[in-house]
Amino acid sequence: MVIVLTEQQQGRFKNASFTAITAGAKVAHELGTQCVALVIGKADDPAALGEYGASKVIHLDAPELESIDSKVYTTFISEVALREKAKLVIVSHTSTGKSLLGRLAVRLKGGFASGVSKIQVEGNKISITRSAFSGKAIENYVLSGDVGVVSLLPNATPALKDGGPCPVEKPDISMSGSSINVREVKRTDGRVPLPEANLVVSAGRGLKDPSNWGIIKSLAEVLGASTACSRPVADSGWRPHHEHVGQTGLAIRPNLYIAIGISGAIQHLAGVNNSKVIVVINKDPEAPFFKAADYGVCADLFEVVPKLTEALRKANGA
């Protein structure tokens, strides 16, 4: 069995979970087994996970599960994994998944891998591909042990719907003993959280002054993109820290990353060079970012950005 842990926010499944189930169902198929979705906490319509390839959903809901204690969760996931004779457990490479992965690997004595972009089946062995050295190398290995435990990147593969709803089981397990008491969760805003965003508009020191952020915001709005920034921009307080990408900030891999007035220092690239398509807007033809770009515009950002916003607006209207 391949077991996939889902994540929900206010009952709604995150996109990362659809990706994980799509990937889990594919691996399960190749291993000649099935994919079980494990849902913990409140969830709307868990049966719909069947559409992404789950053959069954195990749904455990209890109010005390709303706060995620890695110890309590690990106990439950391991119990299910043992009962279902899991060969692979997949969590998403998110703040929740990452806090669980190490514990799960130890508890299940399983081969482990974090931040996996690809899972392959060779014979009855499972091998993984992940990036290391902040995107500057690719790592490949076979998971050892009877069960593998991996965290899958939220956009490792597109989520595919090609089935109908599946049965939902409510297990008779009670979980208790949380030693962590979550007092409160503060959401920064209504936008898609940066690690999950498909489209990202990012700006650096080239913006000169925080009062110029408006042109970045307008571009992001027309695109429906999330915003990010380079480290100096966050350090000088122009933008909140959770928007800082790079080696010491967030590592993201959106489909589109538009870098505006960012030089492309190696530490910045480390957080974004796994993006599918990179557009760089910079007035310096020697800016290192152009070497990592797919499309480049070498001109003054104060001229280019409003033009790009306008072009998008026109295209959206058409």
Added chain:
Amino acid sequence: MKLLVCICKTPETTAKIAFKDNDTVYDSTGVTFMLNPYDEWYALVRALELKEKSGGTVTVINIGSAEDDVMIRKALAIGADDAIRVNATPRDAYFTASQISAYAKDKNFDLIFTGKETIDYNGSLVGGMIAEILDLPFISYASHLEIDNGVAVVTRDIEGGVEISEVNLPMVCSAAKGLAEQRIPNMRGIMTSKTKPLTIIDPVEVPSLIQEVRYSLPPQKSAVHMLQADQMDELVRLLREEAKVI
């Protein structure tokens, strides 16, 4: 309070990445190493601040070879009281976590800090593994931490926000940006670091959970397609029709 901080080295951020032995091992020839920034800037400094506030000791632990001693001395210069080095080449996160746990298990540490991840292997695994082996609560990605009467109040970064929790000590905590401000060692720190105790211990035996790793370099990007400022309609078309991302 007894505090333990796990520290490791990582290649300088600009170091060249190459592999040897049939692409199975990182080739560190000519590479300069630094302390992993999350360990040095955030985990270690927050531990020192806690000690300065309420007393106690800060021990640093590293799994590594004699080459790592300069890095360990730097942590002592920044202010740690003593250091342990488990004399072994870290094989994988489970090996590292097992060594740290074996050392810590009968020492009654109130708090064990790791960095949120190493910036070379980017595993983000060691902290959770230590917590599991020692059966302790684990908070990952702490960006703020206060301790009051044996209870830690920790803010952790989650997607699109933060989560604030209370945890009874002892616990394991992985440090993210925001937890503290980087400290530069001063002259006195550097002088005293030379006489602070650095104890070298042997590793315990640990089964391997990872098989042979093979590395490769990412594929080269094809040349960048340059456009003029007045070609934004064309850029939008390319993003739609060629790249198919919008």
